[in-house]
Amino acid sequence: MEPKKRKSLFCNCLPSVFLLSAVLFIGSAFLVTDYKERFLACHIFYNIEATKSKMCENQCRPEGSVTLPRGIVSITTDLDMRPLWGHPKKKSRSPMNLLAIAVGIKQKQNVNEMVKKFPLTNFAIMVFHYDGNVDGWKELEWSNYAIHVSAINQTKWWFAKRFLHPDVVVQYAYIFLWDEDLGVKNFNVGRYISIIKKERLQISQPAIDPEKSEVHYKFTARELNSKVHRRTINLRGPGRRCYEDSTGPPCTGFVELMAPVFSRESWRCAWHMIQNDLVHAWGLDFQLGYCAQGNRTANIGIVDSEYVVHFGLPTLGGSVSDKANSEDKGQSSLNKASPDQGQKVPSERDQSDGRNAVRKESYIELENFKNRWKKAVREDECWVDPFQQPVKHK
Template identity: 70%
Template sequence: MRPLWGPPKKKKSKSPMNLLAIAVGIKQKKNVNEIVNKFQLADFAIMLFHYDGNVDGWRDLEWSNSAVHVSAVNQTKWWFAKRFLHPDIVAAYDYIFLWDEDLGVEHFHVGRYLSIIKKEGLQISQPAIDAGISEVHYTLTAREINSTVHRKAVNLRGPGHRCFENSMEPPCTGFVEMMAPAFSRESWRCAWHMIQNDLVHGWGLDFMLGYCAQGNRSENIGVVDSEYLIHLGIPSLGGSAGGKTNAEIDRLAAMRGTVDESDGRTAVRRASFMELNKFKNRWGKAVGEDECWVDPFHQPLHPTQTYHH
């Protein structure tokens, strides 16, 4: 941000080096305030994407006037990111943190986190999730005790995927979830182009981000264990679906041929699944049509291995 006239205020000797962007609703104001206060404002620009249209409700927070506020009702984090985080616009930042609002940051220190990902050479990363008290979708992102960083999951079994010692595909390695990713400037330029303009939920991106890792995804993508988060798993867009868990919502969405649009949260989840299939189909079509495409990560399957995207 720049002043309307004159030079920048003297107390800011340099422009922020990094960006924190969060999709927010006023109901999570307290939690978002805790997240923002964890980030060193001297080194971070703050951008809030207001999916409920309520901007004025944040004015009483002391950092609010220094943040960039973008408002569009019922839009998702990825819809905002595609339109307002163009790589040329955010090229001044070393790292772009694109976070959800329902993250507990009691055990997270951003200065130490930045130091770790720079030392480890991580182009795409995320803080680990405390599996003991959090909603964890993929075991790879769960915190490993007495570890600083991990890049791989072994002996992992989960819905639709299995990981072996020699597994080299997401979500066994080269993978982060979409709730709290941090991108280097270079990796974000690639990831932004991967976001589809008309697909707003972002499902499927996580499995393909390895192509944006600026090299070996198994080395350049990692989960930071020593600076970790709590994933509260609070439903936002579409409401609470009558108290149903996400797993229950997903089962209903997969089973129903039609969705009761009055059940907003269930409709949102089903739309996410539909967009996932569209994204996968588009990727497959693009690969098939590009005669020059060579998959840098293609490896023949072990006879006992199966991968499911």
């Protein structure tokens, strides 16, 4: 080919080569940029996913709800009854409290007087029927507003463990867990709550009238000209000796089992301490100080100005005629239970035998609880007793 023609061909192809090179260069730039953007986007995505996964791992979710979306989980509940149609009645603006009481039909009149002291505008009422007789209470004005639970021959603490779970009663500021044999003529619940709020009592009880009651511990007896007391001195007995420097129950930091009042925080602790199988709860009163949310000598007290009479009726396994032999000195009162519906009325001997069997079982449970506590303390290496040992006296 002639040189002239070669030069002409080269000149004609040169623009095409430049154009093709420019296209390839620009295209490669776009490809690299797109690749970088894709890589960066994937990196950010994986970082977000990793952060989200780590964040989700740190979220506290109730056991059994991990497969549910967080917003649908309803952790707590309440005892409010709901209508089958329409809207529920508006709640009182006042903080709601709860009265839970174990009852038998034989004490119907006394229980009615007790419940009427607790206004429905500020109290939910829960009635535990240990004799199975629920219908016998229907004509009482408050009965339709109460939650009725029935189980034959079960104690107050058996009911409480199964039906007063802390997540169920969390809306209630105070839980009154009372026996049926209390006289409330000199008790005003409004004043009582006002006092325990002002005194910041986490666990409390109304004082016991010593003139008309069975008093097992001097600490719970009413002190005249006093609003609240948190300790007692008992140098001569009966019962355990209490000195000025005594730091533990039953000299301070103590309530009995017949009429305790718990704050919601202290109840959450106490509920966990109630044993599933030890239904009489003997020994529990001596350990309630661990649930006082701090210093038991300050946060537990007896309200003297609002006091009750403790009749001490041994309805569990016996009858009123057994009263004289119902309780040993220095022991908490038994919680009540007695079969009397649809059954033959037991003879005096049967009642006495039943009562003795109940008392024997209560002592057995007391020893079991003490041993479980010692074992738990021994095996829990992380637990530190927040209270100093009481001073020993000769």
